[in-house]
Amino acid sequence: DIQLTQSPSFLSASIGDRVTITCRASQGISSYLAWYQHKPGKAPKLLISAASTLQSGVPSRFSGSGSGTEFTLTISSLQPEDFATYYCQQLNSSPPTFGQGTGLEIK
Amino acid sequence: QLQLQESGPGLVKPSETLSLTCTVSGDSISGSSYHWGWIRQPPGKRLEWIGSIYYSGNTYYNPSLKSRVTISVDTSKNQFSLKVTSVTAADTAVYYCAVTYSRSDWYFDLWGRGTLVTVSS
Numbered sequence: 001d002i003q004l005t006q007s008p009s010f011l012s013a014s015i016g017d018r019v020t021i022t023c024r025a026s027q028g029i030s031s032y033l034a035w036y037q038h039k040p041g042k043a044p045k046l047l048i049s050a051a052s053t054l055q056s057g058v059p060s061r062f063s064g065s066g067s068g069t070e071f072t073l074t075i076s077s078l079q080p081e082d083f084a085t086y087y088c089q090q091l092n093s094s095p096p097t098f099g100q101g102t103g104l105e106i107k
Numbered sequence: 108q109l110q111l112q113e114s115g116p117g118l119v120k121p122s123e124t125l126s127l128t129c130t131v132s133g134d135s136i137s138g139s140s141y142h143w144g145w146i147r148q149p150p151g152k153r154l155e156w157i158g159s160i161y162y163s164g165n166t167y168y169n170p171s172l173k174s175r176v177t178i179s180v181d182t183s184k185n186q187f188s189l190k191v192t193s194v195t196a197a198d199t200a201v202y203y204c205a206v207t208y209s210r211s212d213w214y215f216d217l218w219g220r221g222t223l224v225t226v227s228s
Contacts, residue, residue, distance in 0.1 A: 032212070034214050034215075036215075041220065042220060043111075043203070043217070043218040043219055043220045043221070044203070044215075044218045045218070046214060046215060046216050046217070049212075049214050087153075087154060089154075089214075089215070091212055091213040091214060094167070094213070095156050095169040095170065095171075096156045096213040097156070098153050098154040098155070098156075099153065100153045101153065101154075
């Protein structure tokens with residue numbers, strides 16, 4: 001199975017900050033990567049597909065980039081509703097696998 | 108607006124079978140060419156895809172769980188279900204149902220809120 005490693009595992013930031021989360025794959029996965037946002041007690045939400053395609057309704061402050069083995073999720077200006085856990089997921093090969101998550105908390 | 112809701116026992120005894128149901132509202136399982144799937148997250152661990160079923164009945168399972176897992180669809184109730192046999196404490200997790208709109212790309216476009224299942228005597 002393809003292993004995904006996110007860094008950092010936890011991130012403390014302030015409103016208005018620009019933050020970047022990295023996801024590294026154990027082997028090349030082209031652009032077959034998704035990012036999800038998960039808030040406690042709520043359903044996880046698909047933010048980005050194909051490494052950089054923003055889903056409908058997702059604010060433009062979210063962006064994704066990368067291909068091969070290294071990917072990033074960037075939030076350009078943190079808003080209060082962005083504090084959550086973020087996961088990457090690869091779909092290049094079965095089984096689809098997830099990163100361990102990055103918890104984003106208010107500083 | 109498509110919505111998913113998991114339901115089932117919150118406590119299962121070791122060696123027994125875990126059974127969960129996902130009720131779909133806002134669309135018809137039989138009328139949509141989607142994959143319907145299950146994902147779980149044990150406490151302190153990462154998300155793990157369990158398996159998915161195509162609306163036609165084709166199933167796809169994670170090899171790590173394949174021998175113990177069955178996913179099925181009940182179109183009359185607009186539900187799909189998960190069964191995991193011979194459970195142990197390692198099967199304790201929050202279980203999510205999810206839908207994949209693509210026929211070939213395993214994105215999980217919409218999820219339920221999840222249900223906690225504890226395996227304990």
